[in-house]
Amino acid sequence: MWSLIAADFSIYCAMRLGEGAGLLQRFALCFRSPGLLVLLVYRAGHSYLNRRANGNSSLLTLALKLTLPIARQLVIIVAKSDVASHSIIEGGVYLSDSGYLIIGPQRIGKGTLIHDRVTIGVGASGSGPPTIGENVWIGPNCVLYGDSRIGNGATVLPGTVLSMNVPDNAVAGGNPGSIVRLNFDNSRLRRTLACNVDRELLVGS
Amino acid sequence: MTSFVQASRADLQRYLGGEAASLSSILATIRRNEGLQAILVYRFGRLLDSKKELVLLWPLLSMGWCIYGLAALFVRRGYGIKLALSANIGAGFWVGHFGGIEVFNCRLAERCSVGQQTKVGGATQRDGPIIEDSVWIGAHASIAGPVRVRSRATIAPGARVTKNVPGRALVVGAPARVVAREYDNSRILPGL
Numbered sequence: 377m378w379s380l381i382a383a384d385f386s387i388y389c390a391m392r393l394g395e396g397a398g399l400l401q402r403f404a405l406c407f408r409s410p411g412l413l414v415l416l417v418y419r420a421g422h423s424y425l426n427r428r429a430n431g432n433s434s435l436l437t438l439a440l441k442l443t444l445p446i447a448r449q450l451v452i453i454v455a456k457s458d459v460a461s462h463s464i465i466e467g468g469v470y471l472s473d474s475g476y477l478i479i480g481p482q483r484i485g486k487g488t489l490i491h492d493r494v495t496i497g498v499g500a501s502g503s504g505p506p507t508i509g510e511n512v513w514i515g516p517n518c519v520l521y522g523d524s525r526i527g528n529g530a531t532v533l534p535g536t537v538l539s540m541n542v543p544d545n546a547v548a549g550g551n552p553g554s555i556v557r558l559n560f561d562n563s564r565l566r567r568t569l570a571c572n573v574d575r576e577l578l579v580g581s
Numbered sequence: 582m583t584s585f586v587q588a589s590r591a592d593l594q595r596y597l598g599g600e601a602a603s604l605s606s607i608l609a610t611i612r613r614n615e616g617l618q619a620i621l622v623y624r625f626g627r628l629l630d631s632k633k634e635l636v637l638l639w640p641l642l643s644m645g646w647c648i649y650g651l652a653a654l655f656v657r658r659g660y661g662i663k664l665a666l667s668a669n670i671g672a673g674f675w676v677g678h679f680g681g682i683e684v685f686n687c688r689l690a691e692r693c694s695v696g697q698q699t700k701v702g703g704a705t706q707r708d709g710p711i712i713e714d715s716v717w718i719g720a721h722a723s724i725a726g727p728v729r730v731r732s733r734a735t736i737a738p739g740a741r742v743t744k745n746v747p748g749r750a751l752v753v754g755a756p757a758r759v760v761a762r763e764y765d766n767s768r769i770l771p772g773l
Contacts, residue, residue: 452615453659456680476661476680478697478720493681493698495720495738500769517698519721519738537721537739537754551739551755 377423381416383467383486388412391470391569410455411471417447421461463505472516472569481520485510485528489566493517499539509544513562515571531562533573585628591672591691592620595772615660616676622652623664630666667706671714675771678720687724688712694770696720696738703727713748715773717766735766 388409389402406412424440451457455473459465460480469484471477474492481496482505494514498505499522508514508526515534520526522539530542533549533556542548547557565573593602596610596617611617626649632638657663662676665685673692676682681698686709693716695701700723703709708727712718716730719738724730731748741755751764767773 452679456661458678476698478678478680493721495697497720500717500719502768517721519719521738535739535755537737551741552737552753 377419380467381419384412384415384419384469387468387470392473409473410457410475411473414451414455414457414459414471414475414477415465415469417444417451418459418461418465420444420447421459422463422465425461466510474516481505482507484508485512487511487566488514490514491516491518491534491571494519496520499523511562511566513565515573529562531560531565531573534571582628584631585624588672589621589624592617592624592674595673595675595692598772615656615679616662616682619656619660619662619664619676619679619682620670620674622649622656623666623668623670625649626653626666665702668702668709673773677771685709689716690714690732692770692773694718696722699723700725710742715766715770717770733766735764735769 455475457477464483466486468486470489472492476493479496503523509528514532527544529545531547537551538553549556660679662682671691675694678697685702698721712730713732718736721739724742730746737753740757751761
C-alpha cells in the first residue's frame with residue numbers, strides 16, 4: 377500500500393508542481409489536491425478489503441474500519457467522487473482535482489490520467505465493468521461502461537460514451553463512441569492537465 | 582400530508598429493494614444513499630410548499646423552511662444534487678450516485694430513475710420536459726426543452742434528448758435517436 381501511495385504522490389507532484397518543487401510545497405499538496413485525497417481513501421478502502429479477506433484483525437484494520445465511512449463522506453463532499461474499493465488501481469494514476477468521478481472499473485493500469493466528470497461502471501443490463509490499460513488518457517465528461525477493454529496507451533476524447541473495446545494506442549471519440557484513429561501517441565497529452573485536444577492533429581494521419 | 586408520506590415511502594421502497602423494512606435497515610439505507618437523502622429533502626420542501634395557503638400554520642412553516650433551506654443547501658453543495666421545487670416528481674423516484682444532477686422545471690411521473698450528471702429541465706416552468714412513468718434516464722444524459730418522453734422509454738447514458746421519445750423506445754447518442762422501438766427496461770429499473 378505505501379509503495380503505491382508513494383507512486384501516486386510523485387505523479388501528483390510532477391503534474392501539479394513541476395520540477396524542483398520544495399519539500400514544503402510537496403507537503404502542502406497533500407491538503408490541496410482533492411484528486412489525491414480520493415486516491416488515498418480508495419487505497420485505504422482497498423487495503424481494508426484485503427485485510428478482511430485475509431482474516432487480519434490487527435489494530436490498523438480496526439482503525440480503518442472505524443475511519444473509512446467518515447473518510448468516504450469527506451471524499452463525497454470535497455470531491456463529489458466515489459471510487460469502488462474492490463477495483464484494482466495500480467500505483468501512479470492521476471485522478472482529476474475537479475472531481476465528479478464515479479468509477480468502479482475492474483482495473484486501471486499505471487500512468488493513466490482521468491479528467492473530471494467521468495463515469496466508469498457496469499452496464500445497466502448486467503455486464504461487468506471495463507478494464508483500463510496502462511498510460512490511458514480519458515478526457516472530461518466521458519462514460520465508459522460494460523465489459524470492455526481499453527488498451528494500453530489509448531486516448532478517449534472528451535465527451536465520449538463508450539461500451540466497446542479500444543485497441544492499444546487507438547483514439548476513441550463521439551457519442552455513441554467509435555474508434556476515431558489508430559496509432560496515436562498520447563504521451564504529450566498525459567504530460568499536462570490541458571484537456572483541449574487538437575482535432576486536426578488527431579484526424580490527420 | 583398523505584401524498585408526502587406515500588411518495589416518500591415509495592421512494593424508500595425502491596432503495597430498500599426486497600429488504601425487510603426494519604427501522605435500522607431504513608436508517609442504514611438513508612445513510613448509504615445520497616440520492617435518497619436528496620429525494621427526502623425535496624419531498625419535505627414540496628410538503629411545505631403545498632401548505633402555504635394555511636395562514637395559521639405560518640409560524641410552523643417558517644421553521645420548516647429554515648430546516649429545508651439548510652438541508653437543500655447541503656444536498657446541493659455537498660452532493661451536487663439539485664432537485665428544484667419547480668420540478669414535479671412522482672412517487673418512487675430513484676437517484677443513482679451523486680454529482681452534477683439537476684432536475685428543474687419539469688414533470689416526472691411515477692417510478693422514474695436518473696443517474697449522475699443528468700440534467701432534466703427547461704428554461705421556464707411552462708416549456709420544461711414532461712416525462713411519463715417508468716422512464717430510465719442514464720448517467721450524463723440530458724433532456725432539455727418542451728419535449729415529451731413517453732411511458733417506459735429508456736434514455737441511454739450520455740444521450741442528449743431534444744425531441745419527443747416514443748413509449749418503450751431506447752434512445753442513444755447526441756442528438757438522441759431511437760435505436761430500438763421495443764426495449765424492455767423493467768430489468769434495469771433499480772428496485773422494482
